[in-house]
Amino acid sequence: MWQILQWTLFLLVTGYAIFLFCKAVYHRYLYMKLGRPVEFRARSRLSWSSLSEFFGQVFGQRKLLKDWRSGIMHIVIFYGFIILQFGAIDLIIKGLTQGGHLPLPAYDLFGLSQEITVLLILIAVGYAAYRRYGERIPRLKKGWKPSLVLMLISSIMLTVLLSLSFERIWFQLDPTVYAPISSLLSLALNHLSTATAEVLFYLFWWLHLLILLFFLVYIPQSKHFHLITAPINIWLRRTESPGRLSSLDLEDEEAESFGAGAITDFSRKQMLDFYACVECGRCTNMCPASNTGKALSPMHLITKLRDHLTDVGAQQTGKSPWQPTYAFASAQGVTHRLNERKDSPVGWPDSELPLDSGDAGVAMLQMSAGTEELTAKPVSQGSQGGAVTAEHPITDIRPTLDWQYAAWGTQEQGQADYTAAAELELIGDVMTEAEIWACTTCRNCEDQCPVGNEHVDKIIDLRRHLVLMQGSIPQEGQRALQNIERQGNPWGISRNERVQWTAEIEGLSVPTVHDNPDFEYLFFVGSMGSYDLRSRKISRSFARLMLEAGINFAILGNEEKNSGDTPRRMGNEFLFQQLCQENIALFQQYGVRKIVTADPHAFNTFKNEYPEFGLADVEVIHHTQLLERLVKEGKLVLRHEVRERMTYHDSCYLGRYNGIYDAPREILRRIPGMELAEMERSREDAMCCGAGGGLMWMEETSGKRINVARTEQALEVSPTMIGSGCPYCLTMLEDGVKMKELEVKTKDVAEVLELSVFGTAMT
Structure with a gap:
C-alpha cells in the first residue's frame, strides 16, 4: 500500500512540475513569436568550423574561461549537474523500490563519482558565494535571487548526501572508500535505529525531489533559462562577420x-x-x-x-x-x-x-x-x-x-x-x-x-x-551627417579640398585614377586621412612607403566620398545606402580590384557590408597588412633604429571586428630598437578609444572621457610612444596624452615604419 501511495504521489508531483515547466517555456515561446521572423541557413551551421565553435562555446565554456577562476567554477557546476542526473535517477529508483538501484557495471565506482561530484559542486557554490558576497565583485548582482539559486544548488547536494547516509544506516551497510562522505556521515549518525533511518531517508528523498522539481519550474522564470536558450542562441548565432550590420529594405512600401x-x-x-x-x-x-x-x-x-x-x-x-499562475494571482x-x-x-x-x-x-x-x-x-x-x-x-x-x-x-x-x-x-x-x-x-x-x-x-x-x-539625434551628430550628405565629409569642408594633402609631399607625386588608370591598388584615403591635419601625416607616410616599395596605386582624389560607416552606425541607413551605391558605381567605373585603406572603419565597411550591395571580386586590405607583407618581402628595408618603448592600441574595427592583431605587431617587432609593451587590456580585450559608432563627432557629456581612460591604461606600461593603426584612435589617444600633459609620442604604425625606413618623417 505504501509503495502504491509513494508511486502515485511521485507521478503526480513530478508530472505537475513538468507541466508547469513546459507551460512557462511555451508562454515565453509565444512572446518571442511576436517578433519579426528571421531566416537561417542550416547548411552553413553544419560546417566543421561552425560546429567546432558551437561545441567550444557550449561544452568547452571557452568564453567563460576568459575569467579562468569563475570559468573553472562554472565548468565544475555545469558538468557536475550532468553527472548527477544519473545519480538523481539512481536515487529516485532507490526511493521507489526501497533500496534498488541502477543496474550499472562497477556500481561502486559510479557511487564514488557521484559523491566526489557533489563535494566539488559544494566547493564551487561556496566559491561563487564568496565572489559575490566576499570579494563583492561589482558586476555580480546581490540579493535574494542569486542567493536563492546558490541555496537551491547547495540544498540539492546536501539532500543527496544525507539520503545516501541514511540509506547506509537503514540497510546496515559497512563504511567503504567508494562512498567516503556518506560513510563518514553514517558513522556519525550510527546511533539511529534502522526504522528512524528509513523515515529520515524518505524525508530527505522527498526534499531532494521537491527542491529539484522546484528548480525545474524556476529555471524558465529566471536567468537560468539560459540552460535551455543559450545552446540554441549559440547555434543560431551570426555566421557572417560581426562587422556586418543587417540592412533595411528602404523600398518596402508595406x-x-x-x-x-x-x-x-x-x-x-x-x-x-x-x-x-x-x-x-x-x-x-x-x-x-x-x-x-x-x-x-x-x-x-x-x-x-x-x-x-x-x-x-x-x-x-x-x-x-x-507558473503556477495562482501563486502570483495578486503579486x-x-x-x-x-x-x-x-x-x-x-x-x-x-x-x-x-x-x-x-x-x-x-x-x-x-x-x-x-x-x-x-x-x-x-x-x-x-x-x-x-x-x-x-x-x-x-x-x-x-x-x-x-x-x-x-x-x-x-x-x-x-x-x-x-x-x-x-x-x-x-x-x-x-x-x-x-x-x-x-x-x-x-x-x-x-x-x-x-x-x-x-x-x-x-x-x-x-x-x-x-x-x-x-528625426532625433544629438545636435553634433546631426551636423556631421548633414555635412557628409552635402560635402562628403563630417566637417563640411569643400569636396575640392579632399586631395590637398598630396601637395604636402615634397618631391613625390601621388597618382590619381586619371593619372594612373592601370593601378593595382586603390588607396582609399578616407575623410580623416584627407581633411584632419593630424591624420594627413598618416596618409603621407603610407603613400611614401608605397612609392618606395614600388606599389602601383592610385587615389580617387576629389571624387572620393565618405565610406558611409559613420551614417550607418549613427542610424541613418538611408544615407549609408546612398553612399554605398555611389561608391560601388565609382569603383566599377575605374575597374577597382584591390582597395587598401588606413581607416579600419572604411576597411570593415568595404570588406563586410558593401558585398551585400553589389561590390564583388574586390580584395580589401588594411594598410598594416600590406606594410607587413612589404617588410617580409624585403621591399621595405628597415635601415634605421627607432629607440622607443611602444604600447600598441588595438582598433575595435581592425581587431574584434576583423581579427587583425598580428600584422601591426609584426611590423613593430621587426623595427630595430623598438621595444613592444602590451597593455593589460589588449588584443580581443582592448578597450575602445571612444570614437566608434559616430561618437567621434559627438561630445561626451557625462562621466569620464573614454579616451582619457584608455590613455591612462596605455600609460600604465610606461611607454615613450603609443601606437595605433587607426586615425580615429590616434586622434583620441593624442588628445588623451595632451589632457594628461605628458611628453609621450603618438604614432600610426605607418609613421613608425617610415622612421625606420627613411630615418626621418615627411613633414
Missing part, C-alpha cells in the same frame, strides 16, 4: 516604420538573446561606456528589453509568464521605469544594491528628484587629469550600475498592471536616449558574452528608429 520603436520590432533571434542572458555582467564589465560612468550598461540593455518583452507578451497573448512582477529617485528603489531593497561607488574617480550618475535626467557629479582630479590611485581607479562600473538599479525596477501588483507596463515606450521609458547614444559599437560586450548575445545590433536598430522615424 513597412510602417524602420528600426526598433517597439519591442515587437526586434527579430525573434534578438528576443532569444533576451532570454539567453545569464546576467553575469561580463559585458558591462568591459563596456567603455559603463567603465566611464555613462548611462549604458549592456547587461541592463538586455534584461530591460527582456522584462519589457515579458510584460508586452503577457498583455498581448493573455498568457501569464509566471505579478511588473517591470517599470521609476519616475523619481527613492532611497530604496522598488524591487531593489538596500541590501540588494551594489557597492556604493562613493568618489571612485568617475562622474556619478544620479537621478534628480522628480526627474529622469542624468546629472554629472564633478569629476575628481585623480580620474581625469591627476594620478591614478586605488581610490581613483582608471575605470569603474559602479556608478552606472547604481543608476541602472535605481532607474529600473519590478513592482509587485496585480495582473491588470501588465497593460500599463506594456504601454511603456521602448525609447524613453525602457531605454533612454542617453543609453542609446552612449554606445561606441566596439562589440567588446559581444566578445565577452558566454551565451552569444549580440548587443550592438539592437542599439543600432534603436538608433535607426530615432533617426529615420523620429
